[in-house]
Amino acid sequence: MSVAKQQNIGWGREEMAKRTALDIPDGSYVNLGIGIPEMVAQYVPEGREVIYHTENGLLGMGPAPAEDEVDPELINAGKKAVTVNPGASFFHHADSFAMIRGQHIDVCVLGAMQVSEQGDLANWSTGEADAIPAVGGAMDLVAGVKTIYVITQHCTKSGEPKLVESCSYPLTGKAVVDRIYTDLAVIDVTADGFMVAELAPGISFDYVQQRTGCKLLPGPQLAEAANH
Amino acid sequence: MIDKHIDSLSDAVADIFDGATVMIGGFGEAGSPIELIHALIDQGAKNLTVVNNNTGSGHVGLAALIENGRVGKMICSYPRTVGSKVFPELYRSGKIELELVPQGTLAERIRAGGAGIPAFYTATSVNTPLAEGKELRNFDGRDYVMEYGLRADFALIKSECADNHGNLTYNKTARNFAPIMAMAAKTTIVQTGSLCEVGSIDPEVIVTPGIFVNRVVEIPHPAQESKLIAEGRSYP
Numbered sequence: 001m002s003v004a005k006q007q008n009i010g011w012g013r014e015e016m017a018k019r020t021a022l023d024i025p026d027g028s029y030v031n032l033g034i035g036i037p038e039m040v041a042q043y044v045p046e047g048r049e050v051i052y053h054t055e056n057g058l059l060g061m062g063p064a065p066a067e068d069e070v071d072p073e074l075i076n077a078g079k080k081a082v083t084v085n086p087g088a089s090f091f092h093h094a095d096s097f098a099m100i101r102g103q104h105i106d107v108c109v110l111g112a113m114q115v116s117e118q119g120d121l122a123n124w125s126t127g128e129a130d131a132i133p134a135v136g137g138a139m140d141l142v143a144g145v146k147t148i149y150v151i152t153q154h155c156t157k158s159g160e161p162k163l164v165e166s167c168s169y170p171l172t173g174k175a176v177v178d179r180i181y182t183d184l185a186v187i188d189v190t191a192d193g194f195m196v197a198e199l200a201p202g203i204s205f206d207y208v209q210q211r212t213g214c215k216l217l218p219g220p221q222l223a224e225a226a227n228h
Numbered sequence: 229m230i231d232k233h234i235d236s237l238s239d240a241v242a243d244i245f246d247g248a249t250v251m252i253g254g255f256g257e258a259g260s261p262i263e264l265i266h267a268l269i270d271q272g273a274k275n276l277t278v279v280n281n282n283t284g285s286g287h288v289g290l291a292a293l294i295e296n297g298r299v300g301k302m303i304c305s306y307p308r309t310v311g312s313k314v315f316p317e318l319y320r321s322g323k324i325e326l327e328l329v330p331q332g333t334l335a336e337r338i339r340a341g342g343a344g345i346p347a348f349y350t351a352t353s354v355n356t357p358l359a360e361g362k363e364l365r366n367f368d369g370r371d372y373v374m375e376y377g378l379r380a381d382f383a384l385i386k387s388e389c390a391d392n393h394g395n396l397t398y399n400k401t402a403r404n405f406a407p408i409m410a411m412a413a414k415t416t417i418v419q420t421g422s423l424c425e426v427g428s429i430d431p432e433v434i435v436t437p438g439i440f441v442n443r444v445v446e447i448p449h450p451a452q453e454s455k456l457i458a459e460g461r462s463y464p
Contacts, residue, residue, distance in 0.1 A: 055331065056255045057401050072257055072452055073402035079256040079309065090400055092407040092435075093255075093281075094339035097332030101352060127357075132316050133328050134308035139358065140332030143351040174355035 010183040010200040016151050018043040019198075020181045023149065024050055024107060031055065031100070031141060033110035034078040036151045040109055051087075053105055055137045057096050060088025077137065100137070101144040108145035110138065112152040112180075114167040117214045119177040119189040121150065122169035135172075142173035154182035155211050163187065163194060164213035184208045188219065195219045232394045232444045233423060237267035240417050240445045244273045244382055247300075251279040251338065251409040252290060253385035256309060257453035259402035261386040261419045262289045264445070266463050268384070269293055275300045279338070279380060281331060281405065283307040283315035287462035289453050291315070296464075299324060303378070305331035311457060330358060333375050335408060340377035342411025342440075347376045383413030386450070387436070390420035391427070394441025395434045403435065410440040419447045 011019065013036050021043035024030060031053045032038050041063070044050050052061040054076040061076060062083035070081040099105055114122040121142055124135045142148055155161055163180065179197075180187045185208045186198040195217040196205060209216050234240045241264060244250065250268075254260030269292060278299050284291030293299055295314040307315050307326060318324040329337065330352050340348055349372035353359045363374040385406035387396040396418060398406060410416045423446040 054401075056258070057404050071400065072454055073259065074400040075256065075258050079258075084400075090398070090403055092403050093331075093335035093405045094408050097335045101332050101336070101350065125357075130320055132308050132319055133326075134306045135328060135330050135358065136306040137331040139330040139356060140352045143354070144332070171356045 010154075010203055012183070014039065014043075015200075016181050016183060019186065020109060020149055020151055021045065023179070024048065026050070028106040029053055029059070029099075029104065031105050031108045031145065033108070033138075035111050037109040037111060038078065040151075053096075053099060054082070055093075055096050055100065055141075057091050057093060058082070058084065058088060059091070059099070060085045062088075097137070097140055100140050103144055103146055105145045107147045107149065108141045109149045109151060110141065112150045112162060112177075113169050114162050114164050115150055115152070115177050115180055115189075116164055116166045117189070117193040118166075119175045120167050121148070121172045121177050122167040123172050125170050127170045138172050142176040148177050150177050150180045152180065152182055154184045154208070161211055161213035184211065187216070190217070192217060197221045198225070231392045232438070232441060233392050234443045234445050237263055237419075237445055237447075238271065240264065240443050241267045241271050241384075243415075244268060244271060246273055247275045248273060248381040249277040249279065249379075251380040251383040251405070251413055253280075253383070253404065253406035253409050254290075255281050255401065255404040256285070257289075258400075259386050259398070259404050259406055260289050260453055261384045262451050262453055263447045264384040264386075264417060264419050265289050265293055269296055269298065269463060274298045277301040277303065279303045279334075279378065279409070281305050281334070282309045283312050285309055285311035285453065286457035287314065288451075288456045289463070292463040294318065294324065301325040301327065303327045303329060303334070305329055305334050328358065334378075335405065337375055337378040338405065338408045338412045341379040342408055343377075345377050347374050349374055378412060380409070380413040381415065383409040383416040385409055385416065385418055387418050387420040389422050389424060389429060390418055390441075390444045391424050391429055391438070392444070393426050394418065394438035394444055395429055396420070396436035396438075396441060397429060397433060398435055407436045410436050415442045416440055417443045417445070419445050419450065421448060421450065422446065
């Protein structure tokens with residue numbers, strides 16, 4: 001089932017990042033994936049102290065530097081120039097992944113190609129024969145980080161649902177995703193399946209359901225919001 | 229007397245043999261020992277198995293080593309970096325082998341290899357294609373996959389500062405895989421920005437103790453990969 005995507009409705013990229021940032025707790029150690037997830041750092045509400053980890057060996061990562069202060073030996077996992085915040089530390093790759101695999105990182109935010117209603121994530125390969133497979137640290141992050149948030153458009157560019165009964169692409173991890181932030185809704189992965197916690201302004205539950213590859217449950221928050 | 233300093237790049241890589249496994253430090257260009265890689269291209273060893281997180285960019289450094297037909301197999305986590313054109317072409321035409329390893333598993337395999345640990349179990353990649361054919365074991369209700377420690381004949385790494393005993397410090401995120409690769413290789417060859425007297429690096433700040441290092445070459449002004457690429461350079 002493919003439903004044509006209407007333009008300019010729901011949340012934009014910044015708003016998705018902003019909404020996700022509300023759920024980053026004060027005092028947490030956080031790893032942000034490449035793309036929209038990186039933008040989350042800009043929107044963490046004031047008054048919360050969050051420490052960012054990048055798997056190439058830096059804890060306490062700061063924002064991008066001014067152009068004349070770029071250091072090619074100070075980069076993030078996306079190989080972009082970054083800065084260090086006060087209290088930052090450098091370490092080698094095995095220590096960096098011990099932080100991930102040893103369950104020391106609290107929250108990871110990453111992108112998705114597909115998420116299943118059991119919380120399976122596919123985000124590294126289409127499995128096509130001529131694709132160059134590349135996994136990076138994604139499998140380590142989903143296996144080791146305590147809370148996994150996914151930010152993704154609700155549908156592919158061609159309108160296919162990315163939230164599905166079961167992933168057709170090769171898995172990154174099984175039953176690993178906790179919450180999904182799309183352009184249309186915030187959706188929790190529960191034992192009963194996908195539960196909608198919040199809808200983007202002007203978006204109805206049915207509209208989201210039509211663009212989802214499996215059954216959605218309305219969360220208690222929706223009834224509450226309707227009563228306000 | 230211990231003195232690991234070697235004057236020339238060509239002497240430092242002279243004994244790298246055909247078919248050797250070579251770990252090369254760096255994450256993208258950060259920490260890439262580009263002068264040592266170019267010396268290895270000049271030296272001519274072929275059919276190498278190379279361990280690195282990526283497959284190089286442009287036509288210099290690791291990408292040039294691959295482009296010059298010296299690499300039979302890559303062991304890496306992310307062979308698809310922006311600007312990486314050499315590897316994908318060879319891979320699609322079946323001219324180079326790829327062992328794809330999750331980044332944390334790659335790091336831990338290298339660490340384990342260097343620490344004399346032949347294999348270990350990890351939750352990473354369980355229930356994915358990268359765990360197919362590997363031994364699974366359940367500990368406390370969770371499945372783990374067995375991965376082997378990884379060792380190499382040589383490691384080529386870059387340091388910020390070294391002394392003649394091979395004690396090393398690094399610069400920021402250029403450290404990445406270098407300390408563990410130094411542990412996992414039979415012969416570890418270092419290019420360092422500055423070589424200083426034994427005793428002049430505070431023991432509290434040494435990251436790689438000299439026991440893991442065999443040779444040190446001083447390269448005070450190393451080339452910057454992204455700059456070479458921007459200038460359209462290729463090697464040789």
